[in-house]
Amino acid sequence: MGLFKSKSDNQWKIDYIKEFNEMRDCYEDKLKMKQKEIDNLKKEIEHLKSLRNNLKPKEKQIKDSDIQHIKELRNSGLSYREISKETSWSKATVCRVLNGMYD
Numbered sequence: 001m002g003l004f005k006s007k008s009d010n011q012w013k014i015d016y017i018k019e020f021n022e023m024r025d026c027y028e029d030k031l032k033m034k035q036k037e038i039d040n041l042k043k044e045i046e047h048l049k050s051l052r053n054n055l056k057p058k059e060k061q062i063k064d065s066d067i068q069h070i071k072e073l074r075n076s077g078l079s080y081r082e083i084s085k086e087t088s089w090s091k092a093t094v095c096r097v098l099n100g101m102y103d
Contacts, residue, residue: 070097
């Protein structure tokens with residue numbers, strides 16, 4: 001009887017070790033996949049950062065004559081809304097012109 005008991009004890013240990021190794025291998029594979037995903041995301045971030053250097057700020061689209069006209073209209077007493085309607089520029093652009101952003 002003692003012989004069979006030791007074999008079953010040993011078999012339990014062997015089975016436990018096999019199951020543990022399979023589980024470890026499975027987690028290692030998942031970790032490798034996640035690491036590949038992280039590496040790909042890092043590459044994509046670097047690519048996007050390199051593209052950002054190629055971007056240029058929007059250049060001034062309003063002409064100097066329009067700027068002068070907006071200032072004249074304001075000096076004549078028109079409101080921002082009225083100037084915007086007359087010149088077809090937004091109120092924000094009119095505000096920027098009058099605050100000296102385009103000087």
